[in-house]
Every structure is written in C-alpha cells, then in structure tokens.
Amino acid sequence: MLSIKNLYVSIEGKEILKGINLEIKPGEIHAIMGPNGSGKSTLANVLAGKEEYEVTEGEITFMGEDLLEMAPEERALKGVFMSFQYPVEIPGVPMVNFLKTAVNELRKYRGEEELTAGEFLKLMREKKELVELDTQLTNRSVNEGFSGGEKKKNEIFQMALLEPKLSILDETDSGLDIDALKRVAHGVNALRNPENATIVVTHYQRLLEYIVPDFVHVLYQGKIVKSSGKELAFELEEKGYDWIKQENGL
C-alpha cells in the first residue's frame, strides 16, 4: 500500500530524515517510535504533504502512485489521513460545516452522491458514538476551545467519518489521560479492517498496549535503526532509548 524508499527530507536547509525505507501492506499496524527530535513528526507531515518540508531524495508511492506529486487534499481523497499532533484551531469555521464539506468532497471524488444535511447529521451521530465525542463540540468552530483530549478524540472522529485507507496517528497519545487514551484506541481498533493500514507515531509504549502493532520501527537521528515485532516496544520501554543508541554505536 505504502512504500517509502531512501527518503531524505530537509526543513529550512536542515536535514531531518536521512534515508528512510518502509513498506506497509493493507491490514497492518506499524508503530514508529523514537526519542524527541528523531524525525517522527517530520515523517508524518511529509506523508500528509506539508509544504515546508523539502524532499531532497527518495520516493514514496501510495497504492502504486507517486505520493509526493500530490497536493495534500489529493492525498486525503485517495485515503491518507493524518491525526495531527497539534490540531489547529480555526475560529469562525463551524465544525459541522467543515466536516460536511470534507465528507462531500470525498463522496464527490468517489463519484457518489453528496449527502444532504439530514443524512450527514445522521452519519455524524453514528460516528460520534464511536469515540464518545461530546455532541456539543460539533457546534463549535473547528477545534476552538477544545481541551487536549477533545482535540484528539475529534481527530479520531474525523477518521471514522472519512474512512481512510492509511491513517497516520501523530503522537495521538500525548496529553491524554488513561480514559481518553482507551477511548481513542477503541476508536482506532474499531475502524481497523483488512483493507486499511495504520501508522502509529509515538514516543511511549503506552498507546501500543491498546493499539497493538504488527511492526515496531525505531527512528533515531533521521534513520530507522531497528525494526521488529511488537515485543520491541516493550523492550524499548524497559531499556530506554539509550539502549538503541548503544546498540547502534551512536
């Protein structure tokens, strides 16, 4: 589904990713772990198409197509979803309006009928339950005045609405208490099926207790220095990142 080959990325002239290789197949969950500043969020943002990041070398194909050639919205329509680490507040854009536009853009792209207001509200109600999102929140502007936990739940709620093929969860666990974490994980698990894949970007192993990965990759100084099964996450938690550093002679 997703194939990253020898990816080098810079921001403002500073090289962040230095030769990333990653293959993701439908149905898989990949965890990307690493200490702060290792390039985890950069990878997530590059996949979503953020413009400040400059890909200096390498390629990314998604469903056989060149992802790097696509505008952010094109990627979204083709099924790339990013749950933002810091979802931006957009005062004045009502949540409902925003979601309806996103859903209908997707339907239009797929050649489906656009949803009427009534149909859309029904769909929204259904999906809200999944993450137990407070009904009131959708009456506000996008992310405005949301607590940290609400913002993250809102991201997963959008994921449920848009049913992406590839979800990238960028530090979705940061700032969540244990209940919120469970609810978010529950949402992610409920949306899992053999056709879609998930990348979980995280610093801690905590989230991985609830979203069990098939593969764990350790990103360090812009490179994947270790890849293994889910047991790697536990090992990391136990030994800390220093262990990886030592092991790699860094």
Added chain:
Amino acid sequence: MSVVAEKADLSLKYTAHYNEVKEGLLEDSADILNAPRNQAFRDFVSQGIPTRKFENYKYTNLQPAFIPEYSFMHRREPVEVDLNNAFRCDVPQLDTHLAYIFNGWFYDRGSQVGNLPEGVILESIEKIAHEKPELLAKYATLAKTGDDPLVALNTAFAKDGYFLYVPKNTVLEKPIQLINFLQAEKDAFVTQRNFIYVEEGANVQVISCDHTLNLNTYLNNSVTEIFVGPNASFEFYTLQNQHNSTTNLNSVFISQSRDSKATTHYATLHGGLIRNNLKYILDGENAEANLFGMAFIDRKQHVDNFTQVVHAKPHCQSNQFYKNVLDDEATGAFAGRIHVVRDAQKTNAFQRNNNLLLTDKATMQTKPQLIIDADDVKCSHGATVGQIDEEALFYLRARGIEESKARLMMMNAFAYEVVQRINIEPLRNRINELVDKRLKGEVARCHDCAYNCDC
C-alpha cells in the same frame, strides 16, 4: 489645469454654488435647520475639501470626488419609479418597519412602515423640523461643523433625511429598516441628514441599506446624529452596496447616556469610494459601545473606516472589531482612535483590526490609536495585515478539501467573526450568504436591482 488651480476652482465652485442656492435652502426649511447653515458653510470653506494632508484623511483624498459636475438634490423631486417594483431588499423573513430615502429625501409614499408602537415617530426630518422642532433641540450638537469639513458641508446643505424617535421604555419588536438609494437623471450630489433619539429604557434596532439604482456618478454626504438615553439599547446595521462610481461619505455620531448599550455594524460589500466616520461619546457611566465593521472590496474600490471612541465617563466599555478583505487593486484604510479622558477611570477599551490582502496590488493602511489620560484603565489595540493562516489551510486540505475551497472557507471564517455579532438572525444569515457570494466573486447585491448593472 494645474492641481493648485483646480483646488482653488473647486472651493470657488462650491462657494458659488452655496451663494446661489442659499436663499432657496433657507426659504423652505425650518429655523432649526437654518440656524447653523451660514456658519457651517464658513467652516467648510475654512477647512476645505479633505486631502491626504489632513491627518484625519491621511489615507483618503476626497478632492477628485468633488470634481465632477453634479446636480444638487436640494429639492424634493417626484419619484418616477415604483420603488416597490424597482427594488426589493430581499432579506428573507426580515419583517421590518420599512421606509425609503430617495436621493437623501425621506419618501413617504410606498413605504411599509406598518404599525409602530405608540409614540414612536419615523418621519421626514424636514417635517419634524417644521412641526415639532422641540424634538430636534439637540440638532447639530454632536456633529460639530468646526471639526470636520464633510459635517460642515452637510449642515450647510441639510434639507431632509429621516428622523426616528423612540419614547421612554418602548421596545420595538421589529427592526426599523431604512433603504437609502440614489437614482438621478444626471450625476448627483446628495445630502442626507438623519437624527435618532432613543429615550431612557427604550430598545430599537435599525437597519440602513445604501444602494444605487443606475449608473450615474454619485456623491452622497450623509450625517446621522444619534442619542441613546439612560439604560437604552440601540443597534444600528449599515449595509453598503453601491456601484463603483459612487462616493459614499457617511458620518455617524452617537452619544450614550449611563447604562446604555449601543452597537454599530457596517458591512461594506460594494462601492467606489467609501468613507465611514463614526464617533462615539460615552457620556454616562457604565455605558457599552460596540463597533463592528467588515469590508470586502475589489477592483479599484476604496474603503476607509475612521472611528473615534471617547470615553468621557468612568466605568465604560468599548469594543471595536474591523475586518477587511482586499482583492485586485482595492485599497483599504482603518483609523481607530480610543480616547480616555482624564478621570474616566475603570475604562475597558478594546480594538482589533485584521486585514487580508489577496493580491500584491491591494494595499491596506491601518492606524489604530490610543490616547489615554486616566490610569486605571485596560486598553488594547491590535492590527494585522496578512494572509490566510497556512497551518489552518493545511489542516483543511489534509481533510480532502480542495485548496480554493479551503481558502474560501478560511475567508468566510475570517469574516464570520464579525458576521456572528449581528443579532438579527435573518439579517445575519443573509449577510453571511452575501459575504460568501462576494468572496466567490459572484456579484452580490442586497436587492434584485432592476437594472442588473455589473459595475
């Protein structure tokens, strides 16, 4: 002709005109309107037509707007068109007490004023000046001719406009709607003088819409004086939607008594050159003033909002929120002055002006000012000129919303912060729609203009 010569000629032209029509102006007007006339004209001559050399007109040169050979609308002329047909201000479900002002003259035929609560007067100021001059005792006390040449010129020429009186403790359920439009055979210079008196404990909403009905060049110089009594509530919505050869000079003065609340809301959707002078005097304790404005202009349109809020008494609050979206070669200006006079303690004054430039040829000039002579105050102002927030834009695009649509959403959101402060729901919805159309580049008019002119 040299510029200097032209300027001299302009002054001479208006002086000659005044001398020519003076007798006529005095003849059929009531004393109360006539009393300040001569002094007002002298004040106009001594100040002159504003150019950029006037600090208060730094970003708007009015000289060119005074050059065309206008016909002056000093007399009430019979209206030839059926206003109700030519014009439908189709704000849906907007149930209002409706009156028309035609070339500055209050037009009583065809208006749909309906049943006003007892004691409420909505009339021609000319008529009130003759019949109940005591109601105009404060005429020309807020709009001082020595302070501004446009006010001076208006006072010299003033013949008619609307008059609104709301008696003590009277609450109007429906808004008053005034539709001002311009339609003359030739290029016209229009003077409109309005007066609103809201008594203690009264409550009224007023909607004023400015329109043009044909393609002639217009200069409309209007002055409105508004008195808001103790504990009264007053809302004033102005919708400006005129064609590109119109100069709209709009001066509004509001004096507030204790515990009163007054709100003005300007939506500028279209126009050639627009200058909104707005001055609030918070002249009683615990008064609250709200000034909102938004402008969406393109081509070579120019809009200049000039506000002054004088905190003359302690414990008052004022909020100003102005937004502009400028496209093509449009030019925008905002000058907002907050003046807290000595001893007006416990003042809260807030002001914000945000602007979006959509092209490199559009320009914005903003001049927020604070003059503070009391110490126990909280005052702030902020101004920004910039573009759409790229972070937010990316968020929308990452959800599959196409860039142009995302931009439009962001622009609507930018405007919405001001739009949402409209308290009349159908009006808010309608303006929201108009703003959306305007931003999409569709010609948005508040009415089905029978002339369908795209200008």
Added chain:
Amino acid sequence: MTDQDKILAEVTQSDYKYGFFTDIETEIIEKGLNEDVIRTIWEKKNEPDFMLDFRLDAYRKWQKMKMPNWAYLKVPPFDFQSISYYAAPKKKPKYQSLDEVDPELLETFKKLGIPLDEQKHLAGVAVDAVIDSVSVKTTFKEVLAEKGIIFCSFSEALQEHPELVRKYIGQSVPVADNFFAALNSAVFSDGSFCYIPKGVRCPMELSTYFRINAANTGQFERTLIVADDDSYVSYLEGCTAPMRDENQLHAAVVEIIALDRAEVKYSTVQNWYPGDKNGKGGVYNFVTKRGICRGESSKISWTQVETGSAITWKYPSCILLGDNSIGEFNSVAVTNNHQQADTGSKMIHIGKNTKSTIVSKGISAGKSDNSYRGLVKVMPGASNSRNFSQCDSLLLNDTCGAHTFPYIEVGNKSSIVEHEATTSKIGEDQIFYCNQRGIDTEKAIGMIVNGYAKEVLNKLPMEFAVEAQKLLQISLEGSVG
C-alpha cells in the same frame, strides 16, 4: 546587597545628578543663524569644500521648511535666532595625551562617571566624548586602527578621511529630510565618525558621551557609522546636560549604513536634563536617527532608554533595502513631571524577506505625556516580509497620559504585519505583594518598572544596562503620592 539593591539604595535620594555646570572657557560665536554663520563654522572647522555646499544646501532648504507640528507635543515657540550655533571649549582639543586636557573637563567626565583613562581601558570601551558638539577626546584609537577601524570625531574624519565622509554623509538622512535634520546638516559642529572595514568585528564597544555645557547654545552633533561588508559593531551613546532654567535645543543626526551582511547595534541612554518638577528648563531633544540596511542580510538594531529631556521627538528608523535584512527597535521611554515624549520607530520594508521588530515600553508618571508613534511600511516588492510590533504603556497615576499612534501601510500580500498595544496601570496587587514582603512602594514600583522594561534592558550592553536601570529609578522618583 545585590547590585539591584545598591542601585535602588543609591537612587532613592538623588535628583538629576548630572545637573552640574563646568566652568570651562568656551568659545561661542554670536547668536543667530545666517549664511555667514555657516561659513564661519565651516572656516573655524577648516572643513573641505564639499562641506560648505552641503551646509549651505541644507540651510537654504531649512529656510523653506516649517517646524513639524504633527507630534503629540506642546512645543513652545522657539526662536532659532536666539541661540548660538557654535560653542567649543576654548583650548582647542588637539590632545596628544590626557595630561593636556583641561583639568576641569576631566573633572566633568569624572562626575559623569565616564573615566577617559585606565578605568575605561579595563572596561574595554572606546570612548569619544563630545562637549557642546565638539569632540574632546577619543580613546583607544590606536588599538582600533590596527584593525583598520576608524573611530574619531567628525571633524577629524573630515580632515583625514574626507572621501569616506563624502561618500556616505546624507545617505540615510538626506539634508532636507525634515526641519531638524536640515538644521543639523547646516550647522552641526562635531560628532563621531566610525568606519568598520570589510570582515572586521569591532573588538570592543564604541561609545560616545554627549554633554551640553554652555548656556544659550544649541547642540547639533552628527554621527555617521558605516559598517562595510561582513562587519560588526556595537555602539553606545550617552547624553547629559546641566540644569538650567532656560531650555536648550538639541538637534542631532545619526546615520548608519550597513552593507552586505554587516550588523550594527546602536544603544542610547538619553538623560538630558528633563527640567525641574514644575516643568521649568530642560532640553528640547529633536533627533533624527536612521539606519539603512543597504546590503543583503544586513542588520541594524536600535535600543534606547529615554529618561531625559523636557521634550523628546525621536524616531530611530530602519530602511530595509537589502534582501533578508533585519531591523530592530527596542525602547523604554520614561516621562515624569512635565516631560513630553513622542518617540517610536519607522521600519520601511523594501527588500525581499526583510524582517523587523518593534518593542516599545512607555512609562508615564507625574503630569507627563508619553506617546509612541511608529510607521511600518511594506512596499509592493518586499515579498515575504514580516513585522511584529509590541507597544505597551504603563501609567503610574491619573494625571499623566499614554498614547499610541502606529501607522501600518502594507502593499504586499505575502507579508505579515502584526501590531499589538496595551495600556494599563501599574498593578496594585503587585505593589501590595511587595509591600507585604516589606518592600516600600517606591522601591516596589522601581522593581516592577524594571521588570516591565526588562525585555528592552536586556538588549543593552552590560555596563549600559546597569546605568539604565538606575536612570529608570531616578526618573520615577516622587512619582507615587
């Protein structure tokens, strides 16, 4: 005792401590101004010919100009014929060593806390001292000369480096820029000149002390700083004047030119005599300071602490001509008693990717008026430019005024300009908190004000920062009832 306590302790007793007058024999020319006076100045200073043209050109333009009246200031009418335009210590300052300097003069500098001798050597600051517009002593010249740095009085520069002066004078501030700049260009008597050659980082702070001494004279000095490609210099300016009942006029011009990748930091502690508690006397300070970032990626930053002068009219500005150039303005302005200040900055963005920051902290006390006035202008070609301005005002009582007049003019869609301003009263809860901890109100205010101004004070070089803190404290003395 911490440094801060010492400062506070020291200042709680003092009035304007620089208000002494030094009895030095001074040569003063006749009062009044005409072309002959200008020729006289030119002759006395033995200047090259081009300077006479420069001066006369300025004078002729000045005659046609009017004193600006747009500032929020009440400026009493000033008779420009009533003052003398040239006053200099009589013993012509051509000193080989300090021993030759008039002992009275040395005493003056001691009182000012400006040791021209060893002490300052240790401090590592090169000083040019200007009394009544004439440079009397420049230290460290030899050390600087080794690096090719020219730091000398303006008169000396005109004798020894006329071509350099000719090339750069009037570039940042054209002769007819404004009324006071034109007057200065016509009659300026001396000042400092500084040239940093390509690739040189000036190893020490360069400093000029200005002192008005003689009565009934105006002080018109001129500073010109040129930083060639890839160079760096930090420049300090301090000013004091004696206490006199009548007003003294000060109309200086400072020009800075930064070439490719050069950086100039210009710091001022302005403490001209502010007049007495009733508003009598004091310096009228009308100053034009402007830097032009002519080269790409060049940077000019102005930092000022303004506590003196009866009237201050001053807008240190940056013209950001080179692509990627940066302008900064950091200011603390304190007004007390009857002082009036109208000060701020102009940032003109012409080059691409230019950035500017304005931080202004106004503090008003007594019956004073303190205004910020600034212009941020983004020209159509200045793509991706950025400005942020923060202008805060603090009011200490209910008889003073704080005013803010920013002008923002943007003609480029890819640029972002943001302006924020707040006005507030000193926090009673903060003072109470200090009181409760045993700190008296005056001291508490000093602390709070210093904290409020810290963002700017931190930008000053170390020894200046201490002096500036002291000044803030002194200026606000007696401001609480």
